[in-house]
Amino acid sequence: MIDLMLLLFLVVCAIAAVSMKDLLSTTIILGVYSLIMTVVWTRLNAVDVAFTEASVGAGITTVLIIAALSRTKREEEGQEYGMWSKLLNPQDLKLTDKQSPLLWLTSLFIVLITGAVLIYGTIDMPDFGDPDAPANIHLAKRFIEESYEETGVPNFVTAILASYRGYDTLGETTVIFTAGISLILLLRRKSYICDTTIKEKEMKEHIVIRTISRILIPFVQLYALYVIAHGELSPGGGFQGGVIFGSSIILYVIAFGLEEGRKVRIFREMGDLLNSTGVLIYAGIGVLCLLAGGAYLEYDKLPLGSEKMASSLGIYGIEIGVGITVAAVMITIFFITARHER
Amino acid sequence: MTLTESLPILVIIIPLISAIIIPLIGRIDKSIAFAFVISANFLSFIISISLLNTVMETGRISYWLGGWEPPWGIEYVVDYLSGFVLVIVSFIAFIISVYAKKSVEMEVEGEKILPFYSIYMLLVTGFMGMIITGDIFNLYVFIEISALAGYALIAIGKKRAALIASYNYLVLGTIGATFILLGIGYLYMATGTLNMADLRERLPMLYDSKVVLTAFAFITVGLSLKLALFPFHIWLPNVYNHAPSVVSALMAATSAKVIAYVLVRIMFSVFTMKFDLEVVPVTKILLFLSVIAIIAGSVLAIAQTNIKRMLAYSSIGQIGYIVLGIAISNQLSMTGSLIHLLNHALMKGTLFLVVGAVVYKTGMEDISSLKGMGKKMPFTMAAFTIGALSMIGVPLTVGFVSKWYLALGALKAGMWFLVFIILVSSLLNAVYFWRVIEGIYFHQKPKVRSQKSTTKDSIESLKPEIQNQDDAPVGMLIPTLILAGLCIVFGIAAFIPVSVVTPIVNMLLEV
Amino acid sequence: MIELILGKYNYWVYITLMMIGFYAMIEKENLIKKIIGMNIFQTAVFLFYISIAKVKGGTAPILWEKEGIPYDNPIPHVLILTAIVVSVSTTAVALALIIRIFKEYGTIEEDKILIMSEVSGKQDSTENSKFLSSTSLLQKGE
Structure with a gap:
């Protein structure tokens, strides 16, 4: 149950990080996202990876982005128009080429197609945690034993x-x-x-x-x-x-x-x-x-x-x-x- | 282990260690660093040749890193295919490193020359590692080494647009690399292994697994992104245009070849012909995309006024040729494709080196700036002409050989319209290259858009400069002429590369 | 159907995260935002790898005396350790590029940069792209 909660938190953080305008807050949220990821990985027993993610993802990446922000700009500009107004009444807006609803729809389409293919791929996947999955028996077995x-x-x-x-x-x-x-x-x-x-x-x-x-x-x-x-x-x-x-x-x-x-x-x-x-x-x-x-x-x-x-x-x-x-x-x-x- | 047994690792380690050492020894003397670059590249070229030679004599070489037997450890594999591509890449890297000195001194600031060479060697290391590895995750690591090195080398271009070009390439490249990583994860999930040979054995019984299909889709899309195959080509023109000339030359001549090689590896070595033809319609999709790439690349090239940009669009078309042969996938077309790896590296290398020399001499890279250069830089322009004729596909040049085999392959597969496409594209190539050649030889002086200043003074002050012969320095000229010469040599003696390529095709198609 | 969802929820979450990151990478105009999207995109893939490695009832893959308890699969952990490092290196280079871009263009919004480069592109062609003269501009920027 707690795992599900954590995963849900991850999604919330990701959405927040992507949609917020203040880049400093975004960066901090990204740090939180990394920390939650660290907890998730620890719960999945990937201790080495979690250690690295804590020092790298939550640590260095955040510091680096903040350093870059201090030498550039803190606020995200542009994109005055949200996705819905773009979709519903594009003719009323003064949009540059990059902001045109067509282009926006294309990106959304690409993302959704990618997601669809990935979901298609999960159908034949072995269940989560299956000890007899091919990944866990071929190379891994020998490494663990010898x-x-x-x-x-x-x-x-x-x-x-x-x-x-x-x-x-x-x-x-x-x-x-x-x-x-x-x-x-x-x-x-x-x-x-x-x-x-x-x-x-x-x-x-x-x-x-x-x-x-x-x-x-x-x-x-x-x-x-x-x-x-x-x-x-x-x-x-x-x-x-x-x-x-x-x-x-x-x-x-x-x-x-x-x-x-x-x-x-x-x-x-x-x-x-x-x-x-x-x-x-x-x-x-x-x-x-x-x-x-x-x-x-x-x-x-x-x-x-x-x-x-x-x-x-x-x-x-x-x-x-x-x-x-x-x-x-x-x-x-x-x-x-x-x-x-x- | 004897020295000969260690050659497969030395071919990577020599450029790698030189990349690490250059910043250290460069402190003592910069010219030592440059000599180091050349000799490291030369050594790895020699080793590549000897590896290819060994493969021809004794067959596939497998090198176990850390002494661990594959699939437990990482394996290096030299077979006909990787040996052949190794030779191409190390040769081009060597030739360009000889050429680089003056050009880099002009286009890169003084204190950045050392890190520049270091990253140049890292780029070469990345390419060589991608070619020789027999482990699919190790492939990813080396893809990333070459990618990171590439971003930095592009961004160092003098114009500020180079930064944007590099950034966009970084974002798209990372999407591509992450897709590849994801695909590798899916393959691992389905099979439990990362070794390519092991995957080949284990995959056939899983061909209907949706996990494997997804893996294949993601790896192919990721590679197409990095290959700049239509419609993923958007990043390429800016990159070739704004990078320093030496980097444009190296990337144009080798980068796409290495990725195309990896695509062939995945399609025919990790997966099999049967999978490509019967399970997924990948060859049909690639055929469609490559035809569009060939036509679109040529048409867009005509519209360009910047010479580097024109060559970049022409590269998109040429990548189309390589993929076309893979997509038809019969013996003749594959021969055409693989020969084109070599041939295109030679011709594009020549052309970009010529452009680099022109930039060095005049500081300009507009097509109009080449006008009247036939007199000023006769040797360099002769090389350009050879490269251009090759690109058009005139007989006795390498371009003709590739197109000939591709056309034969298309005919054998019963796809007549492809022959038509190849002809049309050659015509289009002729249009845009002829425009340049005409300017070089049949226009007297560059009209520096001098509508305003058509006074006699300005014209006369231009005249003597044009008429005096003032060719590129020898260090730049010789590498250019060698590449141009090879365009002719392998155009006439086409049997040499064909004899190398034939066993590769037989191996891949399991004939 | 429910079994399908419950058996694989880790995979579904990773797909969601990946799509969020991917969307930000290709749609956002702020260059730093793209990089943040890139980080989410990549960590999502890492989550996928780590999920493969989990074995029901398994312990961390470090040798210890207790018999009979399975270990989790160490291989994906190793691969992801490498991939995390690659990811942070890419981020560092990307941020360096962004800092330079800001210095040259004064903005980190892609659409504004595009407009600026169109304008300067036209200048370039009228100036016969004699870019050597732009070295002075570059030095000023430094």
Whole structure:
């Protein structure tokens, strides 16, 4: 019952997010939507995914959109005419081409057709939760039965993520790297005057925030390292840990400000360097496996004691690589987007 | 594992690692970074050739990533088809990277050159990964790598419209990619596997399952969106028009080919001929769409005044040709289609590189700006002429070979009207390319819409500039001429690509 | 019929969410709104994947001692972890583009941008599209 309620909430949030005019509220509602999604996924036992969605969907995406809003506009304009007036009395309205009811109907038609095809597809689907569904018996069965033996990782998700499908994860890290470089390409300027987020004077009064941050940040960072290191046993891993570590640095910057351009430059250089380093560690471990005579990313073949030991260390290595890249890209993105210009 | 056994992964890892390293070593010296790009592309081209060679000798290569046996792990597959497309893409990427230096220096700001090259390599990595993978989810990951890289490269174009072009491409591309992701999910739900070879074995008994039908529909629509097949072509002209010349060239020459390859993979390797012909009317729909694309692309190209835009619309028509052959799906038409992957890459590559050189020299990209260029840039314009003649389909050029096989295929399938369509489209191509060629050779000087300033001074000041020979720099000229030369070589010695393509067609059609 | 609905309600909800997001992506004119739609659209697909993975009475796919309790299917979880990251990367690039677009055009409404680019497009053709001169414009924008 509670699941149905949550799903209903999701739909309500989605509709609200799409139909509201104030983009900041929309963004917050999108964050709520993500959080509810996190709860739904936790109830579906997808703990790793929920962890990621909480840090990424509810966290980073919201921050990014707000940063973008602060540098663009908060209100959605145009579309003075609601859908019903478009449909009922189009001749009375002064519409641009894009607003014409015909076009609007076409979009609606496309969406409905897509929905209809999807619903058609559900007819032959196995029931929700069916343990004998093909998806749950072919590959999954073997992973559940043998992955611990073969990789030494008790968390099946991490085992598949880092070992069986480790190459997908390299691709995923490459995607983050691509996004980081793309943002540098699109937004970075040669020289800039930095007055990140909050002015120094105002912050002097926020002694509470500063004190709390000072106490909190080391713990947040420690927790980030824990999440990275503990990914084998429990939910979490390089990605989630990297996000948390990145946020700790962002927290530092928000609380203490960045008085001088020099510090910014240090952060920036460091971000650039680590951005590449993380992926390089990942791809490099793969190359080491090649050199050790195995296949790409075949950690067993690394000359690090027993096969299980090597596999375990290899997985640690790539998780650290992922964590470094994610944290570096987050910091880079933050510095690039959150800067006010004049 | 020996080096030769590791080649299938090296062909991806070399461009990937170079993309990662370029921002690092570029700090030391930018010219090292450029040399790095060229050598990485060259290496992966050489490896592609040797892979294709190995496949010809020993058959399909399967590489197990992480040492996990498929379907448990991810598999890389090099067969005739992927080997062939790998060679095309890595070759074009190599040629364009040689060409890029001057053009990029002019069209991209100084401090952005390093990230630009890094993303260029990521785009290449994405394409190569899509071609070689034998795992359907890994395919999605690489589609997204190439897509993200593409958005950034397009947006860096100098005109502000490049940003809009990139944004629209991003939205449509994401819809396409998400549809593909959804389709993959449906396939996984029905079969429990992600490996393409495994899917091929498991799917036939599920062909009447509505889940599988929906999966197929979504993957096909998603790919058509990315392929810019009519009516999903709207994003393409703006992208090719506003991106930097090097990016336009790379994307025009390879992007659609790679997606078309993926479509062939899904239709004939994951699903089977039987499914395409008997279970769903997909070939009929594709036939219909491709015919419209061929005609509409050619007609719209005639109306353009911007040369890049004209080439973009012509690409829409050419994508139509590729899909047409797939849709007829007999041996001859498939041969035409697959050869056209190579041939179109060569001709469009040539044409876009020429345009890049003209932009480099004059800063203009209007068709009228080419007037009188025959004297100023004789070699570049010769390359353009070869490319244009190829596009029209004049005998002894590659364009003729593809059209010949497509027409034969249509005849064999008893579809006479398709021959008529191909002829009409060739005529239309002749119309818009002849207009340009005529301008290049038979007009003396560019009339810079000088109705107002027809004073003698302005004309005389223009004259010497036009008459002096001032061709593109050697670094740009040689790659252009190589591509143009290949348009002729493979037009005359058509048996070389045909001999490569024939076993592919036999494999796909299970003859 | 009722069984059909009850047995698959997760799938029905995901379809609804997907349609809402899809509608916003193709119909909204505000560029940020499109991105918000894109996020809903993509998470809907993720919900579908996660729904596949659920096994009745199953527990989270982490090895533990208790025998006899089935585990949920870990594979879709892995795939979606990757897909979420891809999605946030796309969002970041899209937002970067939006920031640039706002800087160049002063608006993030698609219809207004279209009108502006039509006007400037005409200028372009009369100027013989000598876009090198627009570099100065670009530098001003930066």
